[in-house]
Amino acid sequence: MKHTQSRGEWIGSRGAFLVERHIADAMAAPHWHDHVELNLLMEGRMTYLFNGRQEQVEAGRLVLFWAAIPHQTIAVAENAPLVCLYVPLVDFLSLPVDRKARQSIMQGRFLAQGNQETMDALTLPRWEKEWQFGSAARRKLVVEEARLRIRRLILDNAEIDNSPTHVSPTSLAGHAVRHVELLIDLINSRYADPISVADLAKLAGMHPSTANSAFRKILGISVNEYLTRHRIARAMQLLTDTDDPVLQIGFDCGFGSSSRFYEIFKERTGTTPRHFREAVNSKTTPAQ
Incomplete structure (x- = not known):
């Protein structure tokens, strides 16, 4: 399955919330980008290869995962419509959700709705139409509604003890989250430079060990691992959307x-960058 969007708009852009609908198909290779992805398969079935595991997706059940972890659809029913929401990572981190649940998602959990929710089959297609054709006010409402739906999905799947868990938005927006936000901003703007973790930490006004500690606490990976994933994701976008030389x-x-x-x-x-580009082009070039 290739996640498509208008040329020049890449879903890996940190600031871009996006909703799209397309017919799912098998992907030529894994890909990743720095969003949290929310999917609803409208009909049929499909299988993701995610974080080294096969995850079965049924129609009518929401799934959520951190898309910076390589993922690939390896089996899809014919004519399976799919609605996808791409939520910028920093927006996801700001949600007042259970900390352990959030960390489990950042560390590779593939979250799925336990039961089909009738309203999702009506709501997500509406979000897609309003996102594509609605006013700015309606687009803003789509974002707000999506944030609430994600919170409910996480709450439905969280392991809850005997007492209610009250989550404070302020407590979640602590030092570690702020450090991660700042470092992600720097990586988004400086990834093309020959920059090290020490350089990034210095620009962010923190010690490298503090930077890595914050990343591991919130995302479960190091700063260097995130930087590498970001660079690869950017390269995949350019290989797909431009004719620039591979080197x-x-x-x-x-x-x-x-x-x-x-x-x-x-x-x-x-695969190699050249073979990746050839595989993508072979799937997007209309048959003669």
Whole structure:
């Protein structure tokens, strides 16, 4: 399944909340981007390969996952319409949800609605139409409604003890979250530079160990791992949406040499940048 959007708009852009609807199909290779993704399959079934596991998705059941973890649809029923919401990571981190539940998602949990919710089958297609054709006020309402739906999905799946858990938005927006937000902003703007974790931490006004500690606490990965995933995701976008030379894309995405670019790209995707581009083009070029 290839997540499509208008040319020039990439879902990996931190500031972009996006809703789209398309017919799901099998993906040529895994991909990832720095959003939390909410999916609703309208009809049929499909299977994700996510974080090394096969996850079955049934029609009518919401699923949620952190899309910076490589994911790929490997089996899809014919003519299966899918509605996808892409929530910027920092927006997700600001939600007042259970901390353990949030961490489990950041560390690779594939969250699924236990039962079909009739309203979801009506609401998500409406969100998609209002996002594509609605006014600014309606788009804002879509974002607010989506945030609430995500909170309910997480609450429905959380392991709740005998006493109610009251989550304070203020407590969640603590030092660690603020550190992560600042570092993500820096990575988004400086990923093309030959920059190290120490450099990023200095720009953020913190010690490198503090930066890594915050990332591991909130996201379950190091700053360098996030930087690598971000660079790979940017490279995949450029390989898909431009005709720029492969080596130029590697340098533009912060890889210091062509060998380093090829090595990391193949390690993370299972294919070379050139073969990735060829596979994408073969799936998007209309048959003659």
